[in-house]
């Protein structure tokens with residue numbers, strides 16, 4: 586069984602919708618052999634990261650950067666997990682009002698340092714979610730989960 590860790594900052598109903606759609610995709614019943622664990626960024630720990638075979642990160646855009654919560658997560662796990670997680674797959678979604686570029690860049694810099702492997706297109710979302718946006722969230726979750734299932 587592979588373990589997919591979802592680390593997210595979910596501060597509002599819309600971001601909750603993002604998370605739920607991503608989780609639905611990651612837990613698609615047609616994907617076998619992947620256990621999905623979802624933890625808020627302020628609660629995720631070094632053991633959670635070391636035990637995971639792959640990752641999904643989700644955050645709001647805050648002042649042109651990732652949320653403070655996700656940044657705190659990376660600050661906490663970066664050095665203890667460096668080397669141990671190299672090569673493991675990851676996906677990322679960012680939700681904002683109008684400009685998610687800086688938030689995406691801020692996460693990319695850190696996951697590059699951790700040598701994680703991007704396996705799905707980064708999902709940038711703004712405003713309320715329509716059916717197409719929810720579908721893209723679902724696809725993101727499913728893509729990372731399938732990557733792990735295929736590696737089993």
Ligand SMILES: Cc1cc2nc3c(=O)[nH]c(=O)nc-3n(C[C@H](O)[C@H](O)[C@H](O)COP(=O)(O)O)c2cc1C
Pocket residue numbers: 596597598599600644645646647648649650680681682683684685712713
């Ligand atoms: C302190 C703060 C800073 C923010 N900075 C950005 C930003 O730089 N870019 C952006 O697109 N949205 C920004 N936002 C909007 C949030 O990303 C947005 O509120 C969050 O994704 C939740 O979405 P919702 O308000 O539609 O529920 C900011 C919100 C707050 C509270």
